[in-house]
Amino acid sequence: xxxxxxxxxxxxxxxxxxxxxxxxxxxxxxxxxxxxxxxxxxxxxxxxxxxxxxxxxxxxxxxxxxxxxxxxxxxxxxxxxxxxxxxxxxxxxxxxxxxxxxxxxxxxxxxxxxxxxxxxxxxxxxxxxxxxxxxxxxxxxxxxxxxxxxxxxxxxxxxxxxxxxxxxxxxxxxxxxxxxxxxxxxxxxxxxxxxxxxxxxxxxxxxxxxxxxxxxxxxxxxxx
Amino acid sequence: xxxxxxxxxxxxxxxxxxxxxxxxxxxxxxxxxxxxxxxxxxxxxxxxxxxxxxxxxxxxxxxxxxxxxxxxxxxxxxxxxxxxxxxxxxxxxxxxxxxxxxxxxxxxxxxxxxxxxxxxxxxxxxxxxxxxxxxxxxxxxxxxxxxxxxxxxxxxxxxxxxxxxxxxxxxxxxxxxxxxxxxxxxxxxxxxxxxxxxxxxxxxxxxxxxxxxxxxxxxxxxxxxxxxxxxxxxxxxxxxxxxxxxxxxxxxxxxxxxxxxxxx
Numbered sequence: 001x002x003x004x005x006x007x008x009x010x011x012x013x014x015x016x017x018x019x020x021x022x023x024x025x026x027x028x029x030x031x032x033x034x035x036x037x038x039x040x041x042x043x044x045x046x047x048x049x050x051x052x053x054x055x056x057x058x059x060x061x062x063x064x065x066x067x068x069x070x071x072x073x074x075x076x077x078x079x080x081x082x083x084x085x086x087x088x089x090x091x092x093x094x095x096x097x098x099x100x101x102x103x104x105x106x107x108x109x110x111x112x113x114x115x116x117x118x119x120x121x122x123x124x125x126x127x128x129x130x131x132x133x134x135x136x137x138x139x140x141x142x143x144x145x146x147x148x149x150x151x152x153x154x155x156x157x158x159x160x161x162x163x164x165x166x167x168x169x170x171x172x173x174x175x176x177x178x179x180x181x182x183x184x185x186x187x188x189x190x191x192x193x194x195x196x197x198x199x200x201x202x203x204x205x206x207x208x209x210x211x212x213x214x215x216x217x218x219x220x221x222x223x224x
Numbered sequence: 225x226x227x228x229x230x231x232x233x234x235x236x237x238x239x240x241x242x243x244x245x246x247x248x249x250x251x252x253x254x255x256x257x258x259x260x261x262x263x264x265x266x267x268x269x270x271x272x273x274x275x276x277x278x279x280x281x282x283x284x285x286x287x288x289x290x291x292x293x294x295x296x297x298x299x300x301x302x303x304x305x306x307x308x309x310x311x312x313x314x315x316x317x318x319x320x321x322x323x324x325x326x327x328x329x330x331x332x333x334x335x336x337x338x339x340x341x342x343x344x345x346x347x348x349x350x351x352x353x354x355x356x357x358x359x360x361x362x363x364x365x366x367x368x369x370x371x372x373x374x375x376x377x378x379x380x381x382x383x384x385x386x387x388x389x390x391x392x393x394x395x396x397x398x399x400x401x402x403x404x405x406x407x408x409x410x411x412x413x414x415x416x417x418x419x420x421x422x423x424x425x426x427x428x429x430x431x432x433x434x435x436x437x438x439x440x441x442x443x444x445x446x447x448x449x450x451x452x453x454x455x456x457x458x459x460x461x462x463x464x465x466x467x468x469x470x471x472x473x474x475x476x477x478x479x480x481x482x483x484x485x486x487x488x
Binding site for chain 1: 232235239243247251259261262
């Protein structure tokens with residue numbers, strides 16, 4: 001099996017997911033971690049399983065394309081709801097929490113609309129783009145509340161800051177690619193299209209590295 | 225110059241590097257701005273703390289001054305008078321008559337004993353030792369007992385809730401507030417009954433001092449030094465102060481927050 005440059009990026013992404021999952025396991029049952037980190041390992045677990053599935057699908061074709069797409073659409077919803085809920089949990093400011101709820105429900109409607117009006121079993125670039133855009137807006141609201149609240153936390157040791165920064169980076173980097181995926185596929189050379197897709201994978205890997213940083217910060221954090 | 229695959233890798237690498245640089249700049253900016261805000265916040269907090277400490281110190285000095293004035297008044301009006309009387313007795317002793325000196329000396333000894341007791345009471349009343357050693361409630365009980373000795377006032381002290389021993393400095397300020405209020409009643413109210421109620425809640429202390437004196441019209445009378453002192457000391461403790469007065473008496477209510485963690 002010849003390993004291409006794009007495979008290497010994929011391995012990087014999967015390695016980061018795996019690392020994030022391993023570190024998240026270390027937090028399980030740890031009572032000293034902040035409350036909002038209690039269930040976060042589920043995201044790393046699902047991501048690591050999805051990475052494994054993607055690898056098996058790509059190299060051994062374990063399921064049909066239809067199953068692959070349905071799974072990806074469902075997990076897109078999981079990804080959006082889980083991360084939005086996380087951001088909602090870490091924002092103490094009531095006014096900004098209301099905006100978060102508003103943005104969340106608005107984007108959830110749009111994403112569901114995109115998924116349901118098109119075939120749920122088809123890979124939907126619009127739904128991806130709106131998911132990313134929604135999460136970017138939620139991250140911006142988090143950054144906004146950092147400056148609205150009393151600045152008493154140490155950002156460098158704050159797990160929520162690293163997680164949200166990871167999400168922000170990953171979502172910002174993938175918005176152009178996910179929104180123009182259809183156009184890029186039919187208008188640019190395939191190699192270039194792959195490298196564009198690789199940016200998304202790379203950013204997703206980096207997001208998991210940020211999660212690792214957050215898990216490391218969590219270990220000695222006082223309980224929220 | 226390059227084949228398509230190499231070109232794609234170069235584009236990928238350049239895009240990733242640019243993205244990372246942009247993102248790093250963003251993160252560094254957020255952290256830098258946040259820390260700037262944090263520094264300003266801590267600086268302001270420090271300044272507030274210093275201002276509060278200064279106000280506390282000023283209040284303590286005022287209390288000290290008040291204590292000295294009380295000692296001076298007591299020495300002048302009470303102890304001085306009694307000692308003058310003793311001096312008069314001893315000066316008028318006639319040694320030719322054997323029965324008179326014995327009576328005069330006995331009277332003098334009685335007066336000197338009273339003076340010693342008075343001095344001891346003054347010392348205890350003015351000192352903060354009683355608060356430091358026994359707490360606010362015991363201090364209050366002593367103060368009430370002292371006042372009852374005069375026979376002018378019928379005083380009722382009620383303590384409810386679970387007594388919490390908080391910071392000594394704060395307890396002393398509360399004690400001085402009560403002393404100031406009682407002093408005001410003695411000076412202006414012409415009252416015969418005084419009710420003092422201390423109620424401890426989980427997060428606050430409620431203090432009510434009520435008398436059946438002549439009261440005063442709030443609008444007509446400008447607030448005196450005593451009331452100003454009480455108000456200022458209450459605000460020092462971040463408490464709330466209110467006063468209600470009619471011709472049937474005056475009621476002073478004070479609520480002082482208690483930070484249990486701070487006192488633990």
